[in-house]
Amino acid sequence: MRPIARTAGRALLVTAMMCGVATRAWSHHAAAPVFDMNAEKSVTGVVKQVDWTNPHIWIWLDAPNASGQVETWGFEGMSPNFLARRGWTRTSLLPGMRITVTFRPLRDGKAGGMFMTGKLADGKVLTSTGAE
Amino acid sequence: MKHSTRIVWLLVTGLAVSAAAQEWKTKPPAAADWAALAKLPDLTGVWEAPTVGRGGRGPAAAPPPVPQLTPAYAAKKRELDARNFDDTEAANCLPTGMPAIMGHPYPYEFLMTPGKVTIVTEAYMQVRHIYTDGRPLPADPDPTFNGTSIGRWDGDTLVAETIGFSPLTTIARNTPHSDRMRVTERFRLTAPDTMSIETTVIDPAVLVKPWTTTRTLARHREWTIREYICEENNRNFLDGQGKAGVKLDAPAKKE
Numbered sequence: 001m002r003p004i005a006r007t008a009g010r011a012l013l014v015t016a017m018m019c020g021v022a023t024r025a026w027s028h029h030a031a032a033p034v035f036d037m038n039a040e041k042s043v044t045g046v047v048k049q050v051d052w053t054n055p056h057i058w059i060w061l062d063a064p065n066a067s068g069q070v071e072t073w074g075f076e077g078m079s080p081n082f083l084a085r086r087g088w089t090r091t092s093l094l095p096g097m098r099i100t101v102t103f104r105p106l107r108d109g110k111a112g113g114m115f116m117t118g119k120l121a122d123g124k125v126l127t128s129t130g131a132e
Numbered sequence: 133m134k135h136s137t138r139i140v141w142l143l144v145t146g147l148a149v150s151a152a153a154q155e156w157k158t159k160p161p162a163a164a165d166w167a168a169l170a171k172l173p174d175l176t177g178v179w180e181a182p183t184v185g186r187g188g189r190g191p192a193a194a195p196p197p198v199p200q201l202t203p204a205y206a207a208k209k210r211e212l213d214a215r216n217f218d219d220t221e222a223a224n225c226l227p228t229g230m231p232a233i234m235g236h237p238y239p240y241e242f243l244m245t246p247g248k249v250t251i252v253t254e255a256y257m258q259v260r261h262i263y264t265d266g267r268p269l270p271a272d273p274d275p276t277f278n279g280t281s282i283g284r285w286d287g288d289t290l291v292a293e294t295i296g297f298s299p300l301t302t303i304a305r306n307t308p309h310s311d312r313m314r315v316t317e318r319f320r321l322t323a324p325d326t327m328s329i330e331t332t333v334i335d336p337a338v339l340v341k342p343w344t345t346t347r348t349l350a351r352h353r354e355w356t357i358r359e360y361i362c363e364e365n366n367r368n369f370l371d372g373q374g375k376a377g378v379k380l381d382a383p384a385k386k387e
Contacts, residue, residue, distance in 0.1 A: 028255075029368040033218035033376040049383055053365035055225070060383055074380045076367065081238065081254060081358045112380050 028055045028079075035104040035114040043073060044100040052080050052090035059093060059115060061101060074112035075103055078128055086130035093118065093126065156267040161246035169244055173288050173321050178357055179349035180239040199304055199333070199343040212306035217374030220305070224370055225362035227256040229277030229301030230294060231315050231331055234347065241357045249283055249290060257360050262292045269295055277301055279315065290319040303333055303343070310337035325351035 031037060045063030057077040065071045077083065080090065093099070098121050103113035118126040201209060222228055234240075238255035247265030252258075262283040273280040273296035283292040294315040303309045313335040322328045332344045367379040 028362070029223035029370075030219040030376065034368070034378050051365050051383055054360050055362045055364070055366055055368075058365065058367065058383060072382075074367075074383075076378065079238075079360070081360055084358070085352075085355060106378060106380075108377070110380050112378070 031104070031114060034107060036107050037104050037114075039105050040102055040116065041105050041113065042100055042102045044098070045073065047093055047095050047097045047099060048072060049095060050090070050093050054079050054081065057083065057115075059101070059118070061099070071111050073101070075101055075115040076112070077115040083130070088126065088130070097121070156263075156265075158247060158265065165246035169246060172244065172285060173290075174244075175242045175249065175290065175319060175321070175327065176244050177351045177353060178239045178241050178355040179327060179351050180355075181235075181237065181347055181349055196345050197343065199307060199338075200340045201307065202338060202340055205307065205338040208308065209306050212308075215374055217370070218376035219370045219374075221300075221370060223368045223376055225256070225366050226300070227258050227277055229298060230260075230279050231303070231333060232301070233258060233260070233278060234317070234329060234331065238360070239352070239355060239357060240349065249292075252357055254357050254360050256362055262290075264290075269293060272296075275299065275311070286318075288320060290317075292317045292319070303335065303338060307338070309333075309335050312336055313338070322348070325353070327351070 043061065043063050045061040048060040048062045049058075050060070051058040057080055059075040059077060061073045061075065062070050063073060080088075084090075100119045102116045102118075104116065105113040114128075116128050120126070220226075220228075227233065228236075233253055233255075236253065236255040238253070240254070241252040243250040243252070247263060249262040249264060251260040251262070253260070258278065260278050260281060262281040264283045264285070267282060269282050270280060275296050275298045277298050277300065279294040280296045281292050281294040283290050285291070292315075294317070295313070297309060297311075297313055299308070301309065303313065313333065316332045316334075318328075318330040320328050320330075327349045328346060329349065330344060330346045332342045333339065334342045368376070369379065370376050
């Protein structure tokens with residue numbers, strides 16, 4: 001196989017794998033239409049509220065925007081059912097905690113996205129798939 | 133029609149109707165029925181398909197076989213594909229029904245009682261009732277999301293037959309079923325805590341040949357089934373034009 005074809009083939013395989021994963025792990029709704037699954041961003045702020053609810057947990061984060069005003073971000077995580085079996089509890093994140101969230105941004109550009117990881121001030125990392 | 137023939141015809145029709153309307157009466161379980169259960173393969177407990185988390189990368193799995201459609205339904209699928217809907221009604225919390233209900237990345241609890249296997253599915257809090265007491269499938273059940281099921285033991289395998297599905301359920305994405313869809317599932321332990329479920333969908337109007345897929349579940353003795361109220365805080369939606377979105381309005385204030 002020529003190198004370019006091999007690269008393209010590999011890219012296709014990775015895409016197929018990711019699609020497969022997304023389908024398997026996401027029974028409630030499709031992620032790709034609302035979140036940019038190829039982008040990753042991060043924001044640091046203070047937890048305002050955590051909704052430990054089905055079908056998804058929501059983490060609300062207050063962070064200053066470019067003009068210095070506090071903006072509230074919303075991050076969708078997995079369900080409490082999924083997370084509680086993988087090390088999270090409903091008190092893993094509490095209001096007032098300072099965290100850095102990495103996320104797949106909302107396609108509509110609004111302040112939010114799909115939660116990937118949350119790094120706490122003490123260095124502990126919560127991920128979308130489990131807690132360290 | 134002669135008078136006597138008509139009377140016989142009315143009598144036969146009347147008997148058929150009363151037989152169809154007659155409900156299967158469950159026998160109260162005796163000690164022997166509970167003892168017989170203990171001799172069957174133990175499918176009880178909480179099961180889940182091994183998954184990897186959102187956005188993560190897992191081992192590449194062989195893609196499942198794709199249903200082969202009849203020309204009429206292939207055309208129907210093309211028409212539905214062309215609408216380019218972002219998602220399904222599941223985003224609005226509508227349960228998927230059979231057969232997709234058995235493909236969730238959430239646990240299932242299997243219960244075995246005399247004459248019945250019950251599957252509690254955590255996602256959307258659904259229940260499937262598989263009667264193993266020898267009753268026949270009804271001739272014309274009301275269409276439902278999970279259909280009407282009976283089961284029998286074929287050696288070490290529980291074989292469930294399901295018919296009677298709501299038109300709101302599909303065989304696969306953009307693939308409607310006809311009222312002739314029938315689903316056969318073969319549940320079998322392949323290791324002490326591993327269950328294989330082979331699912332075959334037949335639908336002469338839609339599929340040119342039976343569509344068979346296999347899923348493997350792992351038993352988690354340390355788990356219990358949890359509540360899942362999809363409407364609790366569903367911020368996802370699919371609108372009437374097929375556009376998916378997320379509601380980011382302020383969260384309900386917590387006390």
